[in-house]
Amino acid sequence: MSGGGVRHLYVHLPFCATRCGYCDFVTLVGRTGEHGAYVDALLRELALERDALADPLDTIFLGGGTPTFTEPAALERVLASLPAAAEVTIEANPETVHEGLTPVLARNGVNRVSIGAQTFNTALLDVLDRRARPEDVRRAVHVLRDAGFENISLDLIYGIPGQTAPDLERDLEQALELAPDHLSCYELEAKPGTRFTHAHGEELGRQADAMEGYFELVVETLVDAGYRWYETANFCRPGRESRHNLAYWLGRDYVGIGIGAVSTVGARRWRNAPKLRPYVDALASGRTPPREDEPLDPATKARERLMLALRLDEPVPLQAVGSAIDPAGLARAERLGLAERRGGGLALTRRGRFLGGAVTAEILA
Amino acid sequence: MSLDLIRNFSIVAHIDHGKSTLADRILEVTQTLSGREMREQVLDSMDLERERGITIKAQAVRVAWKGHQLNLIDTPGHVDFTYEVSRALQACEGALLVVDAAQGIQAQTLANAYLAIENNLEIVPVVNKIDLPQSNPEGSAADVADLVGEEPDRVLRISAKTGEGVEDVLDAIVERIPAPEGDPAAPPRALVFDSSYDQYRGVVAFVRMVDGAFRPREGLRAMAQGTRFEAEELGFFSPVRSPMETLSAGEVGYVITGLKDVSRLRVGDTLTSEVRPASKPLPGYKEVKPTVFAGLFPTDSDEYPELRDALERLKLNDASLFYEPETSQALGFGFRCGFLGLLHMEIVRERLEREFDLDLLVTAPNVAYRVETKAGEEVEVHNPAEFPREVERVEEPYIRATTIVPKDYVGAVMELNNGRRGRFHHMEYLSEERVMLAFDLPLAEIVYDYYDQLKSRTKGYASFDYDVTGFGEGELVRVDILLAGDPVDALSLIVHRDTAYARGRELVDRLREEIPRQMFDVPVQAAIGSRVIARETIKAKRKDVLAKCYGGDITRKRKLLERQKKGKKRMKQVGAVEVPQEAFLAVLNLSGERR
Numbered sequence: 001m002s003g004g005g006v007r008h009l010y011v012h013l014p015f016c017a018t019r020c021g022y023c024d025f026v027t028l029v030g031r032t033g034e035h036g037a038y039v040d041a042l043l044r045e046l047a048l049e050r051d052a053l054a055d056p057l058d059t060i061f062l063g064g065g066t067p068t069f070t071e072p073a074a075l076e077r078v079l080a081s082l083p084a085a086a087e088v089t090i091e092a093n094p095e096t097v098h099e100g101l102t103p104v105l106a107r108n109g110v111n112r113v114s115i116g117a118q119t120f121n122t123a124l125l126d127v128l129d130r131r132a133r134p135e136d137v138r139r140a141v142h143v144l145r146d147a148g149f150e151n152i153s154l155d156l157i158y159g160i161p162g163q164t165a166p167d168l169e170r171d172l173e174q175a176l177e178l179a180p181d182h183l184s185c186y187e188l189e190a191k192p193g194t195r196f197t198h199a200h201g202e203e204l205g206r207q208a209d210a211m212e213g214y215f216e217l218v219v220e221t222l223v224d225a226g227y228r229w230y231e232t233a234n235f236c237r238p239g240r241e242s243r244h245n246l247a248y249w250l251g252r253d254y255v256g257i258g259i260g261a262v263s264t265v266g267a268r269r270w271r272n273a274p275k276l277r278p279y280v281d282a283l284a285s286g287r288t289p290p291r292e293d294e295p296l297d298p299a300t301k302a303r304e305r306l307m308l309a310l311r312l313d314e315p316v317p318l319q320a321v322g323s324a325i326d327p328a329g330l331a332r333a334e335r336l337g338l339a340e341r342r343g344g345g346l347a348l349t350r351r352g353r354f355l356g357g358a359v360t361a362e363i364l365a
Numbered sequence: 366m367s368l369d370l371i372r373n374f375s376i377v378a379h380i381d382h383g384k385s386t387l388a389d390r391i392l393e394v395t396q397t398l399s400g401r402e403m404r405e406q407v408l409d410s411m412d413l414e415r416e417r418g419i420t421i422k423a424q425a426v427r428v429a430w431k432g433h434q435l436n437l438i439d440t441p442g443h444v445d446f447t448y449e450v451s452r453a454l455q456a457c458e459g460a461l462l463v464v465d466a467a468q469g470i471q472a473q474t475l476a477n478a479y480l481a482i483e484n485n486l487e488i489v490p491v492v493n494k495i496d497l498p499q500s501n502p503e504g505s506a507a508d509v510a511d512l513v514g515e516e517p518d519r520v521l522r523i524s525a526k527t528g529e530g531v532e533d534v535l536d537a538i539v540e541r542i543p544a545p546e547g548d549p550a551a552p553p554r555a556l557v558f559d560s561s562y563d564q565y566r567g568v569v570a571f572v573r574m575v576d577g578a579f580r581p582r583e584g585l586r587a588m589a590q591g592t593r594f595e596a597e598e599l600g601f602f603s604p605v606r607s608p609m610e611t612l613s614a615g616e617v618g619y620v621i622t623g624l625k626d627v628s629r630l631r632v633g634d635t636l637t638s639e640v641r642p643a644s645k646p647l648p649g650y651k652e653v654k655p656t657v658f659a660g661l662f663p664t665d666s667d668e669y670p671e672l673r674d675a676l677e678r679l680k681l682n683d684a685s686l687f688y689e690p691e692t693s694q695a696l697g698f699g700f701r702c703g704f705l706g707l708l709h710m711e712i713v714r715e716r717l718e719r720e721f722d723l724d725l726l727v728t729a730p731n732v733a734y735r736v737e738t739k740a741g742e743e744v745e746v747h748n749p750a751e752f753p754r755e756v757e758r759v760e761e762p763y764i765r766a767t768t769i770v771p772k773d774y775v776g777a778v779m780e781l782n783n784g785r786r787g788r789f790h791h792m793e794y795l796s797e798e799r800v801m802l803a804f805d806l807p808l809a810e811i812v813y814d815y816y817d818q819l820k821s822r823t824k825g826y827a828s829f830d831y832d833v834t835g836f837g838e839g840e841l842v843r844v845d846i847l848l849a850g851d852p853v854d855a856l857s858l859i860v861h862r863d864t865a866y867a868r869g870r871e872l873v874d875r876l877r878e879e880i881p882r883q884m885f886d887v888p889v890q891a892a893i894g895s896r897v898i899a900r901e902t903i904k905a906k907r908k909d910v911l912a913k914c915y916g917g918d919i920t921r922k923r924k925l926l927e928r929q930k931k932g933k934k935r936m937k938q939v940g941a942v943e944v945p946q947e948a949f950l951a952v953l954n955l956s957g958e959r960r
Contacts, residue, residue: 215908216907271917355884
């Protein structure tokens with residue numbers, strides 16, 4: 001063991017084959033010719049941050065974009081250069097998972113794959129501009145299982161224009177048939193002003209009205225199927241939490257590299273600028289990439305700690321968040337049966353978790 | 366100046382019939398103001414007055430015409446200020462009754478004509494706006510002649526706008542209006558018909574000298590109120606203040622009192638000399654009491670001190686404005702204010718919002734109730750939240766409402782008034798086409814959505830006026846609105862038993878629409894005492910989460926939550942229920958006069 005104290009690393013691989021209408025991540029479509037140069041820059045940034053990182057790391061998460069869309073040689077160079085870590089997750093679109101990919105992942109220490117399934121309904125996949133078909137999801141899971149991957153997560157989205165509650169039930173059913181180790185279920189967030197929102201305006205309103213029913217359906221179905229609702233939007237089989245994401249929710253330090261990536265270390269948070277060219281150029285000439293800094297005072301840290309911790313099913317120790325709590329607000333939330341103290345810690349009740357945002361706002365000083 | 370050469374007159378008219386334009390023209394024709402100084406409607410100095418075409422404060426200007434001194438006393442033109450109008454008229458010997466040649470006699474023409482007649486004034490009827498193509502000077506002249514008992518050919522036909530006939534008006538004032546009577550040698554008596562507040566010199570009283578004379582530095586006393594002060598300066602308006610060495614019988618002018626509070630010098634009081642006091646005051650003084658009440662609360666509770674200061678400053682100039690601190694559980698700290706009427710309330714509210722830049726929540730206006738409790742106690746209640754839940758007997762103020770409409774709308778007005786607990790009094794054809802209807806109505810019935818109803822049912826043709834006539838017994842109940850079992854004090858209403866259900870239902874429905882879903886079920890109820898008359902439930906929301914949150918967007922999500930928290934802090938808290946300001950606004954608008 002050596003190095004600094006940061007035990008969690010995020011690596012941003014922004015490239016995608018196409019852009020999905022609803023997506024608001026930092027992504028770049030195509031540009032396969034630039035993958036190599038980007039990876040060069042990424043590895044230079046990793047070298048810059050190396051001193052801050054523990055070795056071995058606890059977790060690494062490769063997110064995107066579509067990390068598995070990255071040109072294979074470039075992808076392997078990234079993976080091969082990463083420090084060792086107990087959990088290494090990569091995000092993948094179903095159509096990018098094939099027999100050629102799995103050995104690359106396996107021999108470079110990737111041991112967790114998060115597949116962006118979103119829905120098993122062909123028409124709804126089209127609404128989302130997703131390329132993969134439902135059979136691609138099933139095939140991807142089988143390919144990964146066959147290659148020995150034992151920690152597979154599926155992403156689902158609900159509230160898609162045109163979706164009905166029975167549609168969602170079928171999605172959940174088909175996802176469960178694949179016996180994933182972990183599920184992330186998100187409501188579709190349509191950002192105002194986007195083409196997607198413009199195209200589906202009225203229908204998005206109807207979906208918003210249905211959203212609370214969907215959320216209950218998701219939680220009930222997955223909990224009934226034996227999954228643990230360990231975070232607002234995340235479910236796992238026992239012991240299969242995303243350790244990387246848990247690190248965020250527990251307020252641990254992390255370093256993020258790549259365009260748009262965010263790092264939080266101690267009292268400092270910084271975000272890399274989202275543009276490719278300035279990022280590559282700066283690192284090519286040995287400079288840190290353009291960044292936006294955000295100092296975090298202890299009060300802000302405490303508020304974040306509380307806000308993140310209340311997303312989890314396990315209580316947060318009161319002494320860690322005490323200064324961020326409004327006692328009157330907490331008392332109200334407790335009286336309404338939305339929050340409770342358990343073993344020296346604070347957690348939301350089951351009903352409180354469905355209203356997590358409002359209850360957190362209530363409790364926050 | 367000899368009394369024979371003095372004429373004191375006012376101009377009375379319905380809104381927009383040209384009173385102010387005629388006043389301006391008189392100043393111009395008599396060269397009281399040069400063209401450069403001439404400003405449109407000089408006498409109406411407040412923006413609000415000019416915009417609404419009404420006068421709130423009386424003014425008095427002295428002009429010279431063919432060797433005579435003419436004093437024009439401009440009067441407030443609205444029913445809310447009837448008492449002020451009557452005092453201003455008492456200061457005159459004559460009045461120009463101005464009627465729009467196109468619109469003819471309107472409700473306030475009548476009200477003002479009757480007031481002038483009651484004060485024994487010589488009325489000079491004037492038909493204005495004869496330049497308008499759609500005008501009917503002959504018809505209007507015949508009607509107005511009939512109204513005041515004059516020959517139609519004695520009615521002056523003018524256009525204040527073009528100036529045509531204005532000199533004839535001035536001649537008529539000299540010829541027809543009697544010179545003031547009074548005893549220059551008697552102990553001095555002066556009628557206070559208005560006052561204003563000068564921030565450097567204190568209260569300025571507008572007076573009509575009836576007997577005797579005042580001199581600067583003389584010790585004076587207000588006979589009804591007993592207030593004593595020294596006349597710091599005397600003079601007349603031309604239209605700016607012009608100091609004089611003496612103000613004597615028959616003249617109109619001002620007295621600078623140095624008093625720091627307008628409420629110490631009431632309109633209608635009589636000023637006399639300390640050293641040579643009159644034995645009897647002039648008749649007609651009474652203390653005016655507010656008739657309409659409402660709670661005023663700052664939208665932002667931090668603005669309470671600003672609201673308090675603003676009311677204090679308004680009060681300096683408006684002795685009839687009444688206010689006292691009020692605390693509402695729902696709306697926080699504010700004031701319960703009393704007004705002379707709805708227009709007065711509107712004016713105060715608009716001045717607070719415009720001149721003092723305040724955002725206000727105004728509760729549904731109510732009237733003053735005389736309540737006899739079960740215990741036999743008599744109390745006057747100005748605030749529904751203080752209305753006893755158990756009462757033996759309640760009396761409420763009544764008005765005599767005068768409405769003038771084209772004859773086709775008589776049915777519509779009857780129907781409206783009958784639905785408002787009105788009692789028909791009498792009806793009169795003013796001409797073949799136009800009918801005057803007199804009804805007795807509870808004042809409370811015109812406070813709620815009456816003007817709009819009248820306007821829409823008569824397609825805008827009705828003109829309306831009223832006088833408060835006294836108190837009458839009513840079957841009134843207090844309706845409380847409860848959220849999750851807690852009463853919302855600011856929304857309590859006093860209504861007639863027959864309309865309680867409908868009003869309660871309306872409020873409950875509106876609140877259900879306006880209050881966002883909470884983290885628990887919220888019953889919304891309207892109740893009379895412990896009896897619930899309407900009920901709805903705002904169902905608890907079942908989901909309120911930030912969908913996802915990872916390392917890249919913690920800052921943004923934190924800010925979202927902080928904003929949500931701030932939003933909660935801005936909410937008004939009723940028991941456990943968070944009510945957004947907008948909900949109160951929507952509901953209070955519903956229960957107030959729709960504008």
